[in-house]
Amino acid sequence: MSTITRRNFVQAAAAGLALPALGRSALAAEPLKTGFIYLGPVGDFGWTWAHDKGRKAMLAALNGQVTADYVENVKEDASAIPILKDLAQQGHKLIFATSYGYMDQCVEVAKQFPDVKFEHCTGYKTADNLGTYNSRFHQGRAVEGTIAGMMSKSGVIGYLGSYKVPEVVLGVNSFTLSAQAVNPKITTKLVMIDSWFDPAKEAAAVETLANLGCDVVAQHTDSPAGLQVCEKRKVWCFGQGADMARFAPKTQLTAIEDIWGPYYISRAKAALDGTWKSDNAWWGFKEGTVVMGPYNKTLPADVAAAADKIIAGWKDGSYDVFTGEIKDQTGAVKVPKGEHMTDDKLATIDWYVQGVQS
């Protein structure tokens, strides 16, 4: 396996063009070549880091059967197209594009390379050789909400969000509903900062939430800034995307960890044995792509037990946080009693549940 930077990538591409015959004849004996394009650097301790961990897990699990190259810092604009094309021309037969903004680029390149399989993370456009995949992070939010509802003394909990997009809205609603299930008086104060990454603003927002009486804060932004403020202000908090205990050793209660390995392994296997088909994967606790980090040592046993019960419920299908009756902020019934929300409705949700203050 080799690391690809932009420079040696171009060199490799040129070398590949110079020796097409050699490349093709050797292909049959070679392992499946997979490629990844990443939004950030692999050392971002967040989104890209988690995808790279998944890539490494795939390499370890399918040792010798696959190779996996990656290109990091790929912008979500037209510049992703030549990078995807180059990967395809170099003989990568399974290509993972790991950010939402690569969607139309994937559609275009997939058209030109019908024998290459593409997988696009968090998007919704598919083709015969282009599938999508995502994780049900809101399942983890229900674990956090349960813990928050039991740990909060003030009954006011905070949520630091980025943009009002379905993925974030699902997290807010799941967090609030599950907290209300253990303490009906819970309200969630929500601050959207209109950015995925702005450490100073994230810190100021969490400070504001603490000032307004929130004693537990969850976040859906990319930097650990909020956790550092929580540690200072002695406010309970949760890691986002990975265990962030180093940023809040005393007050991080647990974390949602993004684990992509199981998905990458299963798709590479499918490509190897010829059963790969374009699909819309949305995995969660059951499939192992959402995992909770270690609990804080001071977490009371009954709270940990309640959290474990939620995880077990997601795994065996006995629990669903989006079970009616659910009202929106205006008090209108959105989900009638006893009914569940379909995946289509979840994926396009744009309203907050009752008890969310935004």
Place this chain on the structure above:
Amino acid sequence: MLTFIIDALVTVVGVTTPILLAATGELVVEKSGVLNLGIEGMMLIGAVTGFAVALTYGDNMGALAPWLGVLCAALAGAASSMLFAVLVLTLGSNQVATGLALTIFGIGLSSLVGAGYVGAVIPPFDSLFPDSLAGDPLWRVVFGYSPLVYFALIMVFAVGWFLNRTRAGLILRAVGENDISAHSIGYPVIAIRYAAIAFGGALAGIGGSYFSMVITPMWAEQMTAGRGWIALALVVFAGWRAGRLLAGAYFFGILMTLELYAKASGFSFLPSQFWASMPYIMAVAVLAFMSARDVTGSEAPACLGRPFLPST
């Protein structure tokens, strides 16, 4: 209610200080007739340098490590500004293009240097006053800040005094107003501009270190998230006056904090994007107001952005 206001004020000071530091430096640079658009890049270089030094020497030097970090952040900011200075002053390159290049360079260099520091943490460079004052719910409004906050306030007043009350400040302004005249009566225009640019770089570096050492004691790529551009706008907004710079910086800080409070308190009758755009809408409104009545006394230097080439 009082402690509530004080809590909010502490947040305001936190978001304002790095912008104020960088803008104060840029004010001096622009007063000397040079437009440096590289603030964002210099802030990032300062941020990564300050963090790396404070982390590396944290074990050996204890309480002195953050001071050394800030000093090195200032030196690194000044050093990076010298790249810009050589290009625009000695080689006469275009200031706008060179400044933009400095920002892009700073983003890339800080990411490269910082790659090894992602995920590390240092203790925050907090108030040095005893906890009975710094931690007091009331008195923390005066004593509860990092030394850099007081430094930023002192620098604004010092720069205001320097520009308007000292002979050296008068010469610097003369260089910015009419470089040919200043040159012809014997002032070293290029040397003065070098010094001004170095000063601006040092303050931008310290402003950057405020992110990585005070607000969030860690390093993350592009952690300044565009504050350098706000600092740049602030200098124009303030009409190149130190007093207005201070007022303008806190005006931005208060609006940004109000936005967060409004959202968390459930003012959902206005969309969140409206609150996020408030500081910019207000900036445009004030600028329009100021240019509509020209008596407000904008002190834009006449030579701003023009290369000084006396031989031509």
